[in-house]
Amino acid sequence: MKNLFLALCLLLISMPSFAQDELPNVDLKTMEGKNVVLKEATNKEGITVISLWATWCVPCLKELDAINEIYFEWQEEVNVELIAVSVDDSRTVKRVKSLVNGKDWDFSVLLDTNNDLKRALNASTIPLTILVKDNKIVFKHSGYNPGSELELFEKIMELSK
Numbered sequence: 001m002k003n004l005f006l007a008l009c010l011l012l013i014s015m016p017s018f019a020q021d022e023l024p025n026v027d028l029k030t031m032e033g034k035n036v037v038l039k040e041a042t043n044k045e046g047i048t049v050i051s052l053w054a055t056w057c058v059p060c061l062k063e064l065d066a067i068n069e070i071y072f073e074w075q076e077e078v079n080v081e082l083i084a085v086s087v088d089d090s091r092t093v094k095r096v097k098s099l100v101n102g103k104d105w106d107f108s109v110l111l112d113t114n115n116d117l118k119r120a121l122n123a124s125t126i127p128l129t130i131l132v133k134d135n136k137i138v139f140k141h142s143g144y145n146p147g148s149e150l151e152l153f154e155k156i157m158e159l160s161k
Contacts, residue, residue, distance in 0.1 A: 021136050021137055022135065022136060022137070023038065023039055023042065023132050023135045023136065023137055024038065024116075024117060024120035024121065025037065025038070025039050026038045026112070026116045026117045026120055027116070028041075028085060028110040028111060028112050028116075028117065029110065029111045029113070030109075030110060030111070031096060031097045031100065031109055031111065036110055038050075038083075038085075038110075038117065039135050041083060041108070041110070042081075042083070042132050042135060043079065043080065043081040043132075045079055046078065046079025046080055046081065046133075046160070047078070047079065047080045047081075047131055047132065047133050047156055047159055047160060048080070048081050048082070048083060048131070048132040048133075049067075049080060049081070049082040049083070049129060049130075049131055049132075049152070049156070050082075050083050050085060050129070050130045050131075050132060051063065051064060051067075051082065051083070051084045051085065051127060051128070051129045051130075052085050052087050052112070052117065052118060052121070052123055052126045052127060052128040052129075053084055053085070053086060053087070053126055053127050054086060054087050054088050054092070054126060055086070055088050055092055055095040055096055055099050056088075056092060057126050057127065059127055059143065059144040060126055060127040060144070061103075062144055062146070063127050063129070063144035063148065063149065064084055064103070064105060064127075065103065066146070066148075066149045067082065067107075067149045067152075068103070068104075068105050068106060068107070070149065070153070071106055071107060072106065074153055074156065077157070078156055078157060078160040079160065080156055080160070081107070081108070082107035082108070083107065083108045083109075083110055084105065084107055084108065084109045084110070085109075085110045085111070085112050085117055086109060086110070086111050086112065086113075087112050087113075087115055087117075087118050087126060088111070088113065089113055089115070090113055093111060093113050096109070096111065121140075123142070125142050125143065126142075127142070127143065127144050128140065128141070128142050129141045129142075129152060131152075131155060131156065131159060133159055138159055139155050139159070
């Protein structure tokens with residue numbers, strides 16, 4: 001009986017993590033205002049990196065700049081796409097387009113002004129970087145330190161095998 005109770009407790013504790021495995025079906029917007037369903041925007045034949053960021057988040061900008069510098073090399077080695085999802089709210093979202101144009105990032109940028117994706121992912125902090133394969137979340141990482149982009153690429157290489 002004690003073992004059954006422990007097994008049930010472990011199952012209940014681990015259930016929320018099962019719910020997070022599936023990529024949320026959230027509507028986002030392009031910088032031009034078009035609606036995009038996130039699940040439809042992901043790389044169907046490879047890996048998608050989704051990075052939640054904001055214009056006011058210095059670590060977010062550093063991470064995306066670092067990835068942008070080596071993104072072309074990533075794409076040459078493995079079938080990977082990056083979607084940077086801005087979680088700027090209605091007050092700061094007007095800064096996104098000019099910032100992205102000034103940075104000349106080579107990846108897709110979508111807007112989550114209502115924080116629907118952020119809530120669905122239970123993200124309490126940004127930057128939040130997730131790896132998605134077959135519309136399943138296979139890796140999550142919060143925060144940024146210089147060199148984290150190299151560790152992220154190692155994880156991408158592992159998943160692509």
